[in-house]
Amino acid sequence: MIEVRASSWGRLFDCAYAWEGEHLLNLKRPSGIRASLGTAVHASTAVFDQSRIDGTGITASDAADVFVATLHNPGGDVDYKQDRSITMREAEQIGLTLHAKYCAEISPQFEFVAVEMKMEPVDIDCGDGITLRLKGTMDRARVARGGAGGVIIPDIKTGSRLIDADGNVLIKGRSPQLGAYAIMFEQNTRTPTEGSQIIALQTTASARTGVSKTFDAKRPMLGTSYEDGLIAHAVQFLKSGMFPPNPSSPLCDPRFCGRWDSCIYRDA
Numbered sequence: 022m023i024e025v026r027a028s029s030w031g032r033l034f035d036c037a038y039a040w041e042g043e044h045l046l047n048l049k050r051p052s053g054i055r056a057s058l059g060t061a062v063h064a065s066t067a068v069f070d071q072s073r074i075d076g077t078g079i080t081a082s083d084a085a086d087v088f089v090a091t092l093h094n095p096g097g098d099v100d101y102k103q104d105r106s107i108t109m110r111e112a113e114q115i116g117l118t119l120h121a122k123y124c125a126e127i128s129p130q131f132e133f134v135a136v137e138m139k140m141e142p143v144d145i146d147c148g149d150g151i152t153l154r155l156k157g158t159m160d161r162a163r164v165a166r167g168g169a170g171g172v173i174i175p176d177i178k179t180g181s182r183l184i185d186a187d188g189n190v191l192i193k194g195r196s197p198q199l200g201a202y203a204i205m206f207e208q209n210t211r212t213p214t215e216g217s218q219i220i221a222l223q224t225t226a227s228a229r230t231g232v233s234k235t236f237d238a239k240r241p242m243l244g245t246s247y248e249d250g251l252i253a254h255a256v257q258f259l260k261s262g263m264f265p266p267n268p269s270s271p272l273c274d275p276r277f278c279g280r281w282d283s284c285i286y287r288d289a
């Protein structure tokens with residue numbers, strides 16, 4: 022049984038060797054301030070959105086307290102000197118701006134039906150005694166009503182390069198994670214999904230926000246009648262034990278790769 026968390030699928034197809042190090046060999050790096058900022062914005066906006074569903078009346082200002090508390094205590098190891106491009110004070114300012122913009126401008130665009138939805142794992146029999154278990158709590162995803170009776174899965178992303186110069190939210194490389202969410206959601210609820218969407222909260226001084234177009238994240242995962250999907254490729258990694266390295270990955274950096282110290286494939 023090999024468990025693959027939905028949030029780790031992107032890394033599996035970015036540098037499978039790094040994914041093996043982090044998820045099968047437990048070679049992890051402490052996260053940095055920007056990751057704590059992302060964790061805190063997810064937490065505060067989730068409280069706000071859950072209140073919209075429940076009608077409990079938590080205001081954006083109330084939920085901002087959750088942001089501050091989580092930023093200063095995000096859970097897990099944090100290396101505060103890892104990323105010198107941002108201080109905790111700057112992270113707090115950027116995060117509060119993103120939180121306020123999200124609550125005022127983005128959340129009202131959606132009719133959410135679930136936040137931080139917990140789901141039963143989905144097992145895929147790969148043959149030869151190997152089972153791939155799709156897991157995930159959709160801790161970063163929300164579920165909103167679509168127009169044709171199904172739902173869409175909008176996933177909040179935080180990071181420094183999410184929106185291009187023309188204001189378009191970038192969806193490149195997002196299908197593995199969102200496709201895994203869609204597959205699990207459909208298996209768990211027997212409700213069809215109509216697509217996936219990225220809500221971008223950019224953790225730079227400009228604190229830009231945006232919403233992507235809706236896209237089909239399931240097809241790259243499942244494939245078509247004539248081409249294998251990413252799940253079939255992942256099965257080959259798992260069955261063979263060959264996890265290809267990718268020294269060209271933008272995450273091939275000591276700040277982001279737990280296998281950096283021992284990896285012979287990196288250039289530096």
Ligand code: SF4
Binds near residue numbers: 268269270272273287
């Ligand atoms: S150092 Fe680079 S190539 Fe090596 S595992 Fe990490 S990301 Fe992959």
